[in-house]
Amino acid sequence: MIRLKTTLTAAAVAAGLLAGTGSAAADPVEAESAQRGGLSRYYDQRLDWAACGHEQLDAAGAQCANVTVPLDYQRPRGRTITVAVSRLKAADPARRRGIMLSNPGGPGGAGLDMMLRVQGWMSPDVRARYDLIGMDPRGIGRSSPVDCKWSVGPMLRSAGVDRAGFDRVVALESDLAKRCAEREGDRLPHITTRNTARDMDVVRGAMGEQRVSYFGWSYGTYLGAVYTQMFPQRTDRFVLDSAVDPRKYGLGMFQDLGAPNEAALDLWAEWTARHDAEYHLGTTAKQVRAGVEELIRRSARTPIRVGDYTVDDNFVPIALFGPLSDPRAYPLLAGQVRELTDAADGKGAPPSPELEQALRFMFGPGAHQDGDGQAAVLCGDVRYQRDPESYWRDIQRSRATQPVFGAFANNITACAFWAQPKERPTVVHNNRPALIVQATGDTRTAYQHGVALHKAMTGSRLVTLKDVPVHAVFGNYPNTCTENVVNTYFADGTLPARDLTCQDDAR
Structure with missing residues (x-):
């Protein structure tokens, strides 16, 4: 949903074309782009990693880079913008699995330092395996920000x-x-969720990775779900926490608050x-x-x-x-x-x-x-x-x-x-594996939204935190049950055998 700092965090989520049902098929627009090959200079770019100029990130040993992406993916030889990313390297390079991208929600949330907070909730086994990647989405923070x-x-x-x-x-x-x-x-027609998903895939390619894992809160669940629809063969382990129903993204999402x-x-x-x-x-x-x-x-x-x-x-x-x-x-x-x-x-x-x-x-x-x-x-x-x-x-x-x-x-x-909008909304319907975490009392993304996303992503499992009015669970609200499930999935890829319900530790 949307993040409004101390005062307000609302939820939101966004767009694409139905490319298949049942199994995930590549989005037609993305397949066309790949065939043209016009994006190779972005996927093949060399990233210059350096200090972040951010007190907490630098203290944690993170590195940052600017990734060049096209403003308009239909005109890859046209105007470009930059997307800022950060990297906290895997604690054990010998056991490294790959990269984990992230989004803090919003839309509008700057995510460059998000993983500083989330890493403390990860087990040593998970921290050993992933480079944790923070990202300011296009138009936000350090990523060619919109300023009206x-x-x-x-x-x-x-x-x-x-x-x-x-x-x-x-x-x-x-x-x-x-x-x-x-x-x-x-610029406004190009500051969209679909283009942010495309940017994520450029980050993946520029970092030399075949697939990505992902953790997202709130609106970040919609972004993650859109990525699984547009780039199904590039997804690894996705955790979508406090989810948005893709069918209701927009006015319906707000009305359900x-x-x-x-x-x-x-x-x-x-x-x-x-x-x-x-x-x-x-x-x-x-x-x-x-x-x-x-x-x-x-x-x-x-x-x-x-x-x-x-x-x-x-x-x-x-x-x-x-x-x-x-x-x-x-x-x-x-x-x-x-x-x-x-x-x-x-x-x-x-x-x-x-x-x-x-x-x-x-x-x-x-x-x-x-x-x-x-x-x-x-x-x-939308x-x-x-x-x-x-x-x-x-x-x-x-x-x-x-x-x-x-x-x-x-x-x-x-x-x-x-x-x-320049493009039609993304219809999310695929069988990519994912773990969806949702509190029954969520005030930003209502519980039924998590249920709906679970139905749209048929390969997912739903973990319900019962009777807690909280938005954003893992990395925010202490709960032994949800933490164990998320860490187990990220560590070895094991989803629960069935949907499960977690009780509040505070009760």
Whole structure:
């Protein structure tokens, strides 16, 4: 899904052509490119590995390189861009199996340093066998980044409580799309998931590897699934954690966020009520939830001043959405709701560092370089409904059962005003082996999305983490069962004999 740092991580995923059913067949476009041979200079390029100029990567002994790729794969002799990659070499060269590519999600997540975090969750056996490869996808981070000069961070907003709030968002999203078209119009059609998958295959070839293994979170599961469809003979061991249903990538993916976030809000409200002595937000879950809903209405009537920022009903649900992706963040969320409530009551105080970071990411200078790259991929991959009234009708229908998040999950984005995609979406249907890991309470990529991806990839196994409202499991949320399954698969290629369910260690 999408990663919005402290405040927001949303999920997303993208495009291609059906090349076969049952078994994986090479995507026709990719087969045509291979026959032309016009890409050989990219696959055969020599990579110049050097220090990364990144404190943590350099301290870990990583190396970085820039990989040259065509902006437009249909014009391989045309304009080029670069994709930044990092490498943490296998701990035991004698046992090395190959490379493991990765993606942290988003889209829009810079992944150059992702494997620094994930490697700590890998068994010594796995670390011995793989060069771990981080990558900033095209248009993101160090990889020829998109820069539309937005005045805000991500494009995602709640529609608020009434038509006035929705109309504000419509105007904002139209302006954001216009800015990108004016500044980056010639590049935008090529900042897509399909092209990132092609870039991954160029990285594979330039590193002299026949196949790749892969680990991806959230949107990274969609990217990984698209790669298996486009380059089926190049896949080795793929782990797709917190998956997106390829058929719902786009608006349907966002709409499915509403229900699990309402459920997670109830769990948080129960936790907060048990800690009323600290946060004073209510002694029952019903009181806590009612206070949150009233806070949103109050921010619509009178926007809340918090430090240098003004917060209204378009923002408050987003502030809730971020921490709800992990139950360990419940204290953080309770503290921020207390801060916003105090500010609404006129008890102004400088925001905590955590709330300041969240506000700066949404509204502050420089935040645009995360948001516009994310939009380029989300909007460039699939078609979106263009009529604002259709979004408004969905929002209104959702309010009864999703009073906090319906106006966010069903809201309009800049994609409604974007140019139509250059390629058709990828239909994922193959039998490539993969391990899919999904928590039942995932608030970013709903559990049914993992089930759907498992059905689309008939050679996969599904590992369910039961009754945990967390997004991103392996490498993020401690669980002995899921860690053992993932490490076993990466180490020796053994998938579970059947789908399995893991219990939360914390229970």
